[in-house]
Amino acid sequence: MAALVLPAGLLVVLLLVAPMLLLFRISLNRFSPTELMVEATTAQNYLQAVQDPYYQQVLLTTLGIALGCTLVTLVMGFPAAYWLARMESRWKSLATIVTLFPLLVGNVVRAAGWMALLGNEGAINAALIGLGLISAPLPLLYNTGSVVVGIVAVVLPYMILTLAAVIEGIPRQTEEAAANLGGRPMTVFRRVLLPLALPGVMAGCVLVFILCMNTYASAVLLGGPQFKMMAPAVYDQFVRGNNWPFGAALAFILLTVTLVLTVLGSALIGRKYRR
Amino acid sequence: MTITRRAALAGSAAALASITAGLPGHARAQGGQVVVGTWGGDYGELLRQNIDAPLMRPKDIEVLQDIANADPRKTKLLAERQARRGTYDVACLSDTDMHMIGQQNVFDTIDTAKLSRNGAIIPALRKPYAVPHIYSALVLLYNPDKMPKPEGFAAMLDPKYRGRVGFSDILYSTNTFAAAMAAGGAFDNYEPAKKSLMDLRGLDAKVYPSNEAVAAALKSEEIWMTPMWLARGFMWQKAGIPVKHVVPQEGAYAIVFECGVPKNARNKDNAYTWLDASLDARAQTAFADRMGYLPTVTDAALPPEIMQQIGLSEAEQQRLRAPDYDYLLKNHAGILDFWNKQFKG
Numbered sequence: 001m002a003a004l005v006l007p008a009g010l011l012v013v014l015l016l017v018a019p020m021l022l023l024f025r026i027s028l029n030r031f032s033p034t035e036l037m038v039e040a041t042t043a044q045n046y047l048q049a050v051q052d053p054y055y056q057q058v059l060l061t062t063l064g065i066a067l068g069c070t071l072v073t074l075v076m077g078f079p080a081a082y083w084l085a086r087m088e089s090r091w092k093s094l095a096t097i098v099t100l101f102p103l104l105v106g107n108v109v110r111a112a113g114w115m116a117l118l119g120n121e122g123a124i125n126a127a128l129i130g131l132g133l134i135s136a137p138l139p140l141l142y143n144t145g146s147v148v149v150g151i152v153a154v155v156l157p158y159m160i161l162t163l164a165a166v167i168e169g170i171p172r173q174t175e176e177a178a179a180n181l182g183g184r185p186m187t188v189f190r191r192v193l194l195p196l197a198l199p200g201v202m203a204g205c206v207l208v209f210i211l212c213m214n215t216y217a218s219a220v221l222l223g224g225p226q227f228k229m230m231a232p233a234v235y236d237q238f239v240r241g242n243n244w245p246f247g248a249a250l251a252f253i254l255l256t257v258t259l260v261l262t263v264l265g266s267a268l269i270g271r272k273y274r275r
Numbered sequence: 276m277t278i279t280r281r282a283a284l285a286g287s288a289a290a291l292a293s294i295t296a297g298l299p300g301h302a303r304a305q306g307g308q309v310v311v312g313t314w315g316g317d318y319g320e321l322l323r324q325n326i327d328a329p330l331m332r333p334k335d336i337e338v339l340q341d342i343a344n345a346d347p348r349k350t351k352l353l354a355e356r357q358a359r360r361g362t363y364d365v366a367c368l369s370d371t372d373m374h375m376i377g378q379q380n381v382f383d384t385i386d387t388a389k390l391s392r393n394g395a396i397i398p399a400l401r402k403p404y405a406v407p408h409i410y411s412a413l414v415l416l417y418n419p420d421k422m423p424k425p426e427g428f429a430a431m432l433d434p435k436y437r438g439r440v441g442f443s444d445i446l447y448s449t450n451t452f453a454a455a456m457a458a459g460g461a462f463d464n465y466e467p468a469k470k471s472l473m474d475l476r477g478l479d480a481k482v483y484p485s486n487e488a489v490a491a492a493l494k495s496e497e498i499w500m501t502p503m504w505l506a507r508g509f510m511w512q513k514a515g516i517p518v519k520h521v522v523p524q525e526g527a528y529a530i531v532f533e534c535g536v537p538k539n540a541r542n543k544d545n546a547y548t549w550l551d552a553s554l555d556a557r558a559q560t561a562f563a564d565r566m567g568y569l570p571t572v573t574d575a576a577l578p579p580e581i582m583q584q585i586g587l588s589e590a591e592q593q594r595l596r597a598p599d600y601d602y603l604l605k606n607h608a609g610i611l612d613f614w615n616k617q618f619k620g
Binding site: 031034057228236238239 | 349350379444482483484491495497604605608
C-alpha cells in the first residue's frame with residue numbers, strides 16, 4: 001500500500017520541496033546590484049525584513065486581511081453551507097454548481113470584473129451619478145474594503161463547500177432531538193450543530209486563511225499601488241528590485257508565519273473540539 | 276484485414292511525421308522559428324503587422340511572441356542565464372533594463388556583419404549588446420486647458436497645483452528622476468528626490484497602478500501633470516485626452532527600446548533576420564505613425580504632421596541625454612525602496 005503513495009510523494013519532493021530548498025539557499029545569499037547575488041550564508045536578509053518597520057506593517061496588514069476575511073467568510077458561509085447541506089430538492093446539484101461558479105473564473109479576471117464595477121468610471125459610480133445621488137465618483141476602489149470584497153468573493157466557495165460536506169454528515173435528528181428537548185434555534189446551533197461541525201469549521205478556516213495570506217491578484221489590482229500585502233512585496237523584490245535573496249527571505253517569513261498560525265489555530269480549535 | 280509488419284512500420288513513420296510537423300521548432304530541426312520576448316498591446320500588434328507578417332513570413336520564419344511586461348521578462352532572462360537553451364531568441368527591453376540585464380552577461384555582442392541595415396542606425400543609439408528599435412523622450416505632460424505651459428519638472432512642486440500631479444507606479448525610477456531634477460538633482464544624483472518626493476506627497480500627489488490609469492486620470496482632469504514618455508502623450512492626444520508636452524528645462528533622458536540576442540538563444544540566425552527587419556524604414560515609420568516613437572534609423576521619413584507632434588527641436592534635443600546606466604544599476608534597489616517605503620508608504 002505504501003508504494004501507492006510513492007508517485008505523489010516523488011512529485012511533491014520534485015515540484016515543491018526541491019524548489020523550496022533552493023529558495024531557502026537563495027535567501028541566505030547576499031544581494032549585489034551588479035552581480036545580482038553573491039554566494040554567502042547569512043541571516044542578514046531575515047534580520048533586515050524582521051527589523052524593518054515597513055515590512056512589519058506589510059505583515060500586519062496581511063495578517064489583518066487574512067484573519068478578517070476568514071471571519072467574514074465563515075459568518076457568510078455557514079448559513080449558505082447549512083442551506084446547501086440540508087437541501088433535499090432536485091436543485092441541490094445546481095446549487096452546488098452555482099456555488100462553484102466563481103472558481104471557474106481566474107483570480108485576475110475576477111479582479112478585473114470588480115475593477116469594472118468599483119472604479120471611478122465603473123458601473124456603481126456611473127449608476128449613482130446617473131441617478132443624481134452623487135456628483136463626484138465615490139472612492140470604492142484601491143482601499144482595504146475593495147480588497148476584502150475581492151478576496152471574500154474568491155474564498156467563499158471553499159468555505160461553503162468544506163462546511164457543507166461536514167454538515168451533511170451530521171444527522172438532522174440530532175438537531176430535532178435538541179429542539180424536542182426545548183433547545184431554541186440559537187442554543188441548538190451553539191450547543192449541538194457548531195460543535196459537531198467544528199472539524200469543517202477548522203478545515204474551512206485553515207484553507208481560507210492560507211489562501212488569504214498568499215493573496216496576490218486581489219491585493220495588487222483592487223488595493224492599488226499604496227496597498228501592500230506580503231505576496232506582492234515578495235514579487236516586488238524578485239521582479240522589480242531583482243533582489244532575489246531578500247525576496248526569498250520574505251517568502252520564507254510569509255510561509256513560516258502562515259504555517260505557525262495555521263498549526264496553532266488548528267491545535268486550539270482541536271483541543272476545544274476534543275473536550 | 277491483416278496488418279503486415281512492413282505496413283505497420285510505414286504507418287507509424289507516416290503518423291510520426293504528421294505529428295512532428297505540427298510541433299514547434301525545438302522538436303523538429305532548428306530553423307523556421309524565432310521567439311521574441313516583448314510587450315503586448317499596441318507594441319506587440321505593430322511588431323506583428325509591420326515586421327512579422329510582411330518581412331518574416333515571406334522568409335518562411337514563424338515569429339512567436341512571448342508577451343509580458345518588462346519585469347517578468349527580465350526575471351526570466353536572469354533565471355535562465357545559466358541554462359543551455361533559453362526561451363527567447365530576441366529580447367525587447369528599454370535601454371536601462373537592457374543595460375542592467377546585459378551586466379549579468381546575458382546577451383551576445385551584436386554581430387553587425389549579420390545586419391544589412393546596420394549602416395542606417397543612428398550612431399548615437401548604437402550599443403554593443405543591443406540594436407535600437409525605437410526611441411522617445413521623457414517629457415512633462417500637462418493639461419493646457421487647466422494650467423499655463425510649465426517650464427520643467429519644478430512645476431510639480433508648485434503648491435498651487437496641489438493634488439494635480441499624478442505618477443504611474445510602474446515608472447517609479449523615472450518619477451524619482453523627475454523629482455530629483457525638479458530639486459536640483461542630476462543624472463548621477465537622485466538624492467534630492469528624497470525631499471522633493473516627500474514634498475510631493477505632502478502636496479497630495481497621486482500614484483496610479485499603470486500608465487493607462489494615469490491616462491484615465493488625465494482624461495477626467497483629476498490630475499493635470501505627469502512625467503511621461505512623449506510617445507505616450509502623442510497616443511493620448513490622438514485618443515482625445517487634453518495633454519500637451521514640454522521637454523523639461525532641467526534636462527531629461529531619452530528612452531530607447533532595444534532588442535538583444537541572449538547567449539542561449541536557440542535560433543540565432545533567425546534572431547538576426549528579425550533584428551534586421553526591425554530596422555526596416557517602413558516598419559519604423561509605422562511605429563511613429565501609430566505610437567509616436569521616433570525611428571532609430573536615418574532613412575525612415577516621417578510625414579510632416581507627425582514630425583510636428585513628436586519631433587524635437589534642436590534646443591529640446593540639447594536637453595536630452597542618455598540615463599546614467601551605471602548609477603541606475605547601483606542605486607535601483609534603493610530607488611525602489613524609497614518609492615515603496617517612504618513615498619507610497
